[in-house]
Amino acid sequence: MKRTVLIAIGGAALIGAALYALSNVSAQTDRIVLRDADPETVARGASVYAANCASCHGANLEGQANWRSPGEDGRLPAPPHDETGHTWHHDGDTLFRLTKYGVGALIKDPDYATNMPNYEDVLSDEDIIAVLSYIKSTWPEDVRARHNDMESRQ
Structure with a gap:
Protein backbone atom coordinates (compact mmCIF):
# COMPACT_ATOMS: atom_id res chain seq x y z
CA MET A 1 0.00 0.00 0.00
CA ARG A 31 4.25 34.83 -31.51
CA ILE A 32 2.86 38.16 -32.51
CA VAL A 33 0.08 37.63 -35.03
CA LEU A 34 -0.84 40.57 -37.21
CA ARG A 35 -4.55 40.93 -37.94
CA ASP A 36 -4.46 42.68 -41.30
CA ALA A 37 -7.74 41.07 -42.40
CA ASP A 38 -9.65 42.28 -39.32
CA PRO A 39 -11.41 45.58 -40.19
CA GLU A 40 -11.70 46.73 -36.55
CA THR A 41 -8.01 46.15 -35.84
CA VAL A 42 -7.00 47.84 -39.11
CA ALA A 43 -9.21 50.87 -38.37
CA ARG A 44 -7.75 51.18 -34.88
CA GLY A 45 -4.27 50.85 -36.34
CA ALA A 46 -4.91 53.55 -38.94
CA SER A 47 -5.97 55.94 -36.20
CA VAL A 48 -3.00 55.15 -33.94
CA TYR A 49 -0.65 55.38 -36.94
CA ALA A 50 -2.00 58.82 -37.90
CA ALA A 51 -1.50 60.09 -34.35
CA ASN A 52 1.91 58.55 -33.63
CA CYS A 53 3.73 57.51 -36.81
CA ALA A 54 2.63 59.54 -39.82
CA SER A 55 4.61 62.64 -38.87
CA CYS A 56 7.83 60.75 -39.71
CA HIS A 57 6.77 57.79 -41.86
CA GLY A 58 4.25 59.76 -43.91
CA ALA A 59 0.46 59.87 -44.06
CA ASN A 60 0.61 57.42 -46.97
CA LEU A 61 3.38 55.27 -45.45
CA GLU A 62 5.84 56.79 -47.95
CA GLY A 63 8.65 57.48 -45.46
CA GLN A 64 11.16 60.29 -45.72
CA ALA A 65 13.27 61.14 -48.76
CA ASN A 66 16.60 59.34 -49.11
CA TRP A 67 15.70 56.96 -46.29
CA ARG A 68 18.63 54.66 -47.08
CA SER A 69 21.27 57.38 -46.62
CA PRO A 70 22.16 58.96 -43.27
CA GLY A 71 21.24 62.60 -42.91
CA GLU A 72 23.52 65.38 -41.67
CA ASP A 73 22.98 64.12 -38.11
CA GLY A 74 24.31 60.67 -39.12
CA ARG A 75 20.92 59.07 -38.58
CA LEU A 76 18.80 57.31 -41.14
CA PRO A 77 15.55 59.04 -42.15
CA ALA A 78 12.28 57.23 -41.48
CA PRO A 79 11.77 54.42 -44.01
CA PRO A 80 8.55 53.87 -45.91
CA HIS A 81 6.15 51.24 -44.62
CA ASP A 82 4.52 50.69 -48.00
CA GLU A 83 5.66 47.96 -50.37
CA THR A 84 8.68 50.05 -51.49
CA GLY A 85 10.30 49.83 -48.07
CA HIS A 86 11.75 46.94 -46.12
CA THR A 87 9.09 46.61 -43.42
CA TRP A 88 7.52 43.58 -45.05
CA HIS A 89 10.89 41.81 -45.03
CA HIS A 90 10.61 41.45 -41.24
CA ASP A 91 8.36 39.08 -39.33
CA GLY A 92 5.68 40.38 -36.97
CA ASP A 93 7.72 39.58 -33.85
CA THR A 94 10.66 41.66 -35.08
CA LEU A 95 8.43 44.57 -36.10
CA PHE A 96 6.67 44.46 -32.74
CA ARG A 97 9.92 44.42 -30.73
CA LEU A 98 11.43 47.19 -32.87
CA THR A 99 8.38 49.39 -32.31
CA LYS A 100 7.99 48.64 -28.62
CA TYR A 101 11.62 48.61 -27.47
CA GLY A 102 13.47 50.53 -30.19
CA VAL A 103 16.20 49.75 -32.68
CA GLY A 104 19.02 49.83 -30.11
CA ALA A 105 17.36 47.17 -27.98
CA LEU A 106 16.59 45.03 -31.01
CA ILE A 107 20.19 45.01 -32.22
CA LYS A 108 21.57 44.98 -28.66
CA ASP A 109 23.38 48.29 -29.09
CA PRO A 110 22.10 50.83 -26.54
CA ASP A 111 24.25 53.53 -28.16
CA TYR A 112 22.71 53.15 -31.63
CA ALA A 113 21.72 56.64 -32.78
CA THR A 114 18.21 56.78 -34.21
CA ASN A 115 15.31 59.17 -34.42
CA MET A 116 12.88 56.26 -33.97
CA PRO A 117 11.55 56.37 -30.41
CA ASN A 118 10.47 53.27 -28.58
CA TYR A 119 6.80 53.07 -27.75
CA GLU A 120 6.95 50.83 -24.67
CA ASP A 121 5.51 53.51 -22.40
CA VAL A 122 3.41 55.21 -25.10
CA LEU A 123 1.34 52.54 -26.85
CA SER A 124 -0.24 49.36 -25.55
CA ASP A 125 0.75 46.04 -27.10
CA GLU A 126 -2.67 45.94 -28.78
CA ASP A 127 -2.10 49.40 -30.27
CA ILE A 128 1.28 48.33 -31.65
CA ILE A 129 -0.24 45.18 -33.16
CA ALA A 130 -3.06 47.30 -34.62
CA VAL A 131 -0.60 49.72 -36.25
CA LEU A 132 1.44 46.88 -37.73
CA SER A 133 -1.77 45.21 -38.91
CA TYR A 134 -2.87 48.45 -40.56
CA ILE A 135 0.49 48.81 -42.30
CA LYS A 136 0.35 45.23 -43.58
CA SER A 137 -3.25 45.71 -44.76
CA THR A 138 -2.05 48.37 -47.22
CA TRP A 139 0.46 46.14 -49.00
CA PRO A 140 -0.46 44.62 -52.35
CA GLU A 141 -1.75 41.05 -52.18
CA ASP A 142 1.49 39.56 -53.54
CA VAL A 143 3.56 41.31 -50.85
CA ARG A 144 1.12 40.25 -48.13
CA ALA A 145 1.29 36.68 -49.44
CA ARG A 146 5.11 36.75 -49.32
CA HIS A 147 4.97 38.10 -45.77
CA ASN A 148 2.45 35.42 -44.77
CA ASP A 149 4.71 32.76 -46.27
CA MET A 150 7.69 34.07 -44.32
CA GLU A 151 5.64 34.16 -41.13
CA SER A 152 4.49 30.57 -41.61
CA ARG A 153 8.10 29.37 -41.84
CA GLN A 154 9.10 31.05 -38.57
Missing part, protein backbone atom coordinates in the same frame (compact mmCIF):
# COMPACT_ATOMS: atom_id res chain seq x y z
CA LYS A 2 2.79 2.41 0.95
CA ARG A 3 4.60 1.60 -2.29
CA THR A 4 1.44 2.28 -4.35
CA VAL A 5 1.02 5.70 -2.69
CA LEU A 6 4.66 6.59 -3.40
CA ILE A 7 4.30 5.53 -7.04
CA ALA A 8 1.11 7.59 -7.37
CA ILE A 9 2.76 10.66 -5.80
CA GLY A 10 5.85 10.22 -7.99
CA GLY A 11 3.69 9.85 -11.10
CA ALA A 12 1.68 12.94 -10.22
CA ALA A 13 4.90 14.91 -9.67
CA LEU A 14 6.28 13.71 -13.00
CA ILE A 15 3.09 14.68 -14.84
CA GLY A 16 3.09 18.07 -13.11
CA ALA A 17 6.71 18.68 -14.09
CA ALA A 18 5.97 17.73 -17.69
CA LEU A 19 2.97 20.06 -17.85
CA TYR A 20 5.03 22.87 -16.34
CA ALA A 21 7.80 22.33 -18.90
CA LEU A 22 5.32 22.28 -21.78
CA SER A 23 3.63 25.47 -20.58
CA ASN A 24 7.00 27.23 -20.48
CA VAL A 25 7.88 26.07 -23.98
CA SER A 26 4.58 27.25 -25.41
CA ALA A 27 4.90 30.57 -23.56
CA GLN A 28 8.32 31.07 -25.10
CA THR A 29 7.05 30.31 -28.60
CA ASP A 30 4.02 32.62 -28.48
Whole structure:
Protein backbone atom coordinates (compact mmCIF):
# COMPACT_ATOMS: atom_id res chain seq x y z
CA MET A 1 0.00 0.00 0.00
CA LYS A 2 2.79 2.41 0.95
CA ARG A 3 4.60 1.60 -2.29
CA THR A 4 1.44 2.28 -4.35
CA VAL A 5 1.02 5.70 -2.69
CA LEU A 6 4.66 6.59 -3.40
CA ILE A 7 4.30 5.53 -7.04
CA ALA A 8 1.11 7.59 -7.37
CA ILE A 9 2.76 10.66 -5.80
CA GLY A 10 5.85 10.22 -7.99
CA GLY A 11 3.69 9.85 -11.10
CA ALA A 12 1.68 12.94 -10.22
CA ALA A 13 4.90 14.91 -9.67
CA LEU A 14 6.28 13.71 -13.00
CA ILE A 15 3.09 14.68 -14.84
CA GLY A 16 3.09 18.07 -13.11
CA ALA A 17 6.71 18.68 -14.09
CA ALA A 18 5.97 17.73 -17.69
CA LEU A 19 2.97 20.06 -17.85
CA TYR A 20 5.03 22.87 -16.34
CA ALA A 21 7.80 22.33 -18.90
CA LEU A 22 5.32 22.28 -21.78
CA SER A 23 3.63 25.47 -20.58
CA ASN A 24 7.00 27.23 -20.48
CA VAL A 25 7.88 26.07 -23.98
CA SER A 26 4.58 27.25 -25.41
CA ALA A 27 4.90 30.57 -23.56
CA GLN A 28 8.32 31.07 -25.10
CA THR A 29 7.05 30.31 -28.60
CA ASP A 30 4.02 32.62 -28.48
CA ARG A 31 4.25 34.83 -31.51
CA ILE A 32 2.86 38.16 -32.51
CA VAL A 33 0.08 37.63 -35.03
CA LEU A 34 -0.84 40.57 -37.21
CA ARG A 35 -4.55 40.93 -37.94
CA ASP A 36 -4.46 42.68 -41.30
CA ALA A 37 -7.74 41.07 -42.40
CA ASP A 38 -9.65 42.28 -39.32
CA PRO A 39 -11.41 45.58 -40.19
CA GLU A 40 -11.70 46.73 -36.55
CA THR A 41 -8.01 46.15 -35.84
CA VAL A 42 -7.00 47.84 -39.11
CA ALA A 43 -9.21 50.87 -38.37
CA ARG A 44 -7.75 51.18 -34.88
CA GLY A 45 -4.27 50.85 -36.34
CA ALA A 46 -4.91 53.55 -38.94
CA SER A 47 -5.97 55.94 -36.20
CA VAL A 48 -3.00 55.15 -33.94
CA TYR A 49 -0.65 55.38 -36.94
CA ALA A 50 -2.00 58.82 -37.90
CA ALA A 51 -1.50 60.09 -34.35
CA ASN A 52 1.91 58.55 -33.63
CA CYS A 53 3.73 57.51 -36.81
CA ALA A 54 2.63 59.54 -39.82
CA SER A 55 4.61 62.64 -38.87
CA CYS A 56 7.83 60.75 -39.71
CA HIS A 57 6.77 57.79 -41.86
CA GLY A 58 4.25 59.76 -43.91
CA ALA A 59 0.46 59.87 -44.06
CA ASN A 60 0.61 57.42 -46.97
CA LEU A 61 3.38 55.27 -45.45
CA GLU A 62 5.84 56.79 -47.95
CA GLY A 63 8.65 57.48 -45.46
CA GLN A 64 11.16 60.29 -45.72
CA ALA A 65 13.27 61.14 -48.76
CA ASN A 66 16.60 59.34 -49.11
CA TRP A 67 15.70 56.96 -46.29
CA ARG A 68 18.63 54.66 -47.08
CA SER A 69 21.27 57.38 -46.62
CA PRO A 70 22.16 58.96 -43.27
CA GLY A 71 21.24 62.60 -42.91
CA GLU A 72 23.52 65.38 -41.67
CA ASP A 73 22.98 64.12 -38.11
CA GLY A 74 24.31 60.67 -39.12
CA ARG A 75 20.92 59.07 -38.58
CA LEU A 76 18.80 57.31 -41.14
CA PRO A 77 15.55 59.04 -42.15
CA ALA A 78 12.28 57.23 -41.48
CA PRO A 79 11.77 54.42 -44.01
CA PRO A 80 8.55 53.87 -45.91
CA HIS A 81 6.15 51.24 -44.62
CA ASP A 82 4.52 50.69 -48.00
CA GLU A 83 5.66 47.96 -50.37
CA THR A 84 8.68 50.05 -51.49
CA GLY A 85 10.30 49.83 -48.07
CA HIS A 86 11.75 46.94 -46.12
CA THR A 87 9.09 46.61 -43.42
CA TRP A 88 7.52 43.58 -45.05
CA HIS A 89 10.89 41.81 -45.03
CA HIS A 90 10.61 41.45 -41.24
CA ASP A 91 8.36 39.08 -39.33
CA GLY A 92 5.68 40.38 -36.97
CA ASP A 93 7.72 39.58 -33.85
CA THR A 94 10.66 41.66 -35.08
CA LEU A 95 8.43 44.57 -36.10
CA PHE A 96 6.67 44.46 -32.74
CA ARG A 97 9.92 44.42 -30.73
CA LEU A 98 11.43 47.19 -32.87
CA THR A 99 8.38 49.39 -32.31
CA LYS A 100 7.99 48.64 -28.62
CA TYR A 101 11.62 48.61 -27.47
CA GLY A 102 13.47 50.53 -30.19
CA VAL A 103 16.20 49.75 -32.68
CA GLY A 104 19.02 49.83 -30.11
CA ALA A 105 17.36 47.17 -27.98
CA LEU A 106 16.59 45.03 -31.01
CA ILE A 107 20.19 45.01 -32.22
CA LYS A 108 21.57 44.98 -28.66
CA ASP A 109 23.38 48.29 -29.09
CA PRO A 110 22.10 50.83 -26.54
CA ASP A 111 24.25 53.53 -28.16
CA TYR A 112 22.71 53.15 -31.63
CA ALA A 113 21.72 56.64 -32.78
CA THR A 114 18.21 56.78 -34.21
CA ASN A 115 15.31 59.17 -34.42
CA MET A 116 12.88 56.26 -33.97
CA PRO A 117 11.55 56.37 -30.41
CA ASN A 118 10.47 53.27 -28.58
CA TYR A 119 6.80 53.07 -27.75
CA GLU A 120 6.95 50.83 -24.67
CA ASP A 121 5.51 53.51 -22.40
CA VAL A 122 3.41 55.21 -25.10
CA LEU A 123 1.34 52.54 -26.85
CA SER A 124 -0.24 49.36 -25.55
CA ASP A 125 0.75 46.04 -27.10
CA GLU A 126 -2.67 45.94 -28.78
CA ASP A 127 -2.10 49.40 -30.27
CA ILE A 128 1.28 48.33 -31.65
CA ILE A 129 -0.24 45.18 -33.16
CA ALA A 130 -3.06 47.30 -34.62
CA VAL A 131 -0.60 49.72 -36.25
CA LEU A 132 1.44 46.88 -37.73
CA SER A 133 -1.77 45.21 -38.91
CA TYR A 134 -2.87 48.45 -40.56
CA ILE A 135 0.49 48.81 -42.30
CA LYS A 136 0.35 45.23 -43.58
CA SER A 137 -3.25 45.71 -44.76
CA THR A 138 -2.05 48.37 -47.22
CA TRP A 139 0.46 46.14 -49.00
CA PRO A 140 -0.46 44.62 -52.35
CA GLU A 141 -1.75 41.05 -52.18
CA ASP A 142 1.49 39.56 -53.54
CA VAL A 143 3.56 41.31 -50.85
CA ARG A 144 1.12 40.25 -48.13
CA ALA A 145 1.29 36.68 -49.44
CA ARG A 146 5.11 36.75 -49.32
CA HIS A 147 4.97 38.10 -45.77
CA ASN A 148 2.45 35.42 -44.77
CA ASP A 149 4.71 32.76 -46.27
CA MET A 150 7.69 34.07 -44.32
CA GLU A 151 5.64 34.16 -41.13
CA SER A 152 4.49 30.57 -41.61
CA ARG A 153 8.10 29.37 -41.84
CA GLN A 154 9.10 31.05 -38.57
